[in-house]
Amino acid sequence: MRAPFRPTLYLVTDTAQCGDRGVPAVVRAAVAGGVDAVQVRAKEGTDRERLALVVAVREALRGTGVPLLVNDAVDVALVAGADGVHLGQGDLPAEQVRRIAPDLLLGLSVSTPEQAAAVDPAVVDHLGVGPVRETTTKPDAAAALGAAGVAAVVAAAPVPCVAIGGIHPDNLDSLRGTGITGFCVVSEICGAGDPERAARDLRAQWER
């Protein structure tokens, strides 16, 4: 059985932005600041390097109760003992991933109400809706939705949604009332001088 997945502040890692501190240290600090879900996104390197990174983050999260998801790589998620996997529209189809990974939390990126409405809630646990704004950390992303676009996608979705893509303190408040359970950040935490404080500030702003 999969646990329900309704994160408030969902960190997606960017290895380059974490820099010399390393991804696990940034994750630990971010969780201390209030991050309640973590997705490791690592396109660079070999599968073995990706696995080592995911295992290191898994160890950093041990005992925190914070779920760990892996971007794209279902095999890495299974081997690493992660809690879930996050799929894009170009990744393996969710229905077929569900068959080989019955116990993983399964997230899916969507950008339109049509994609959201097509989701089978028996297969997919939650959606990442975005991008909210143009972002430099995912150059292949769809056109920016804005808050109204996010709300339209969430309204069509049969499972809980988080917003993702270009979310910063200056546009976070605009996402209230869109129906999301929470939101993802990359740069705002991975690129912060003090990731714990950045997480605490984002969470406080959202819960204000």
Added chain:
Amino acid sequence: MRAPFRPTLYLVTDTAQCGDRGVPAVVRAAVAGGVDAVQVRAKEGTDRERLALVVAVREALRGTGVPLLVNDAVDVALVAGADGVHLGQGDLPAEQVRRIAPDLLLGLSVSTPEQAAAVDPAVVDHLGVGPVRETTTKPDAAAALGAAGVAAVVAAAPVPCVAIGGIHPDNLDSLRGTGITGFCVVSEICGAGDPERAARDLRAQWER
């Protein structure tokens, strides 16, 4: 239970070299010419495109009894219902892949006697030993082994081995007596004007 895997003429696909004919048509012709194992190697594109390619090759092989392996992507192999997966030294570790894929044929690339001797025959079904010669289809490959180097690796291996990497009619005969069960080709078939004839000629030369 995995079937024994001792191919004679093992085709590794190169999508660019197959060109407008498409990979499945080249595979069909090559099998008609005597290819008895096929590995789909596709680094380009999305996972969903890789899956579509593997499924199309699986359909091309239906009824032939020729096993289909997938390079690197364990998740694609599982979702596509392939017979096996082939791992490089930078891919997920074989022991851990075996745990999530108990029924897949599992091949591993090795380049040294030490790597071959470290293989657990309860985990890995066969080895790809190479490269025999420098090759342009795998720019990240190790230094060329030559026939004597292949024989040294095979001698250390606890499972059946095929040779791979830069094998052509002019050096194929040198691989006799190295202890391999057979050999892999890429360019010699995928880049041939007549893949069926190329396969038939290679197989006849080897079995002469």
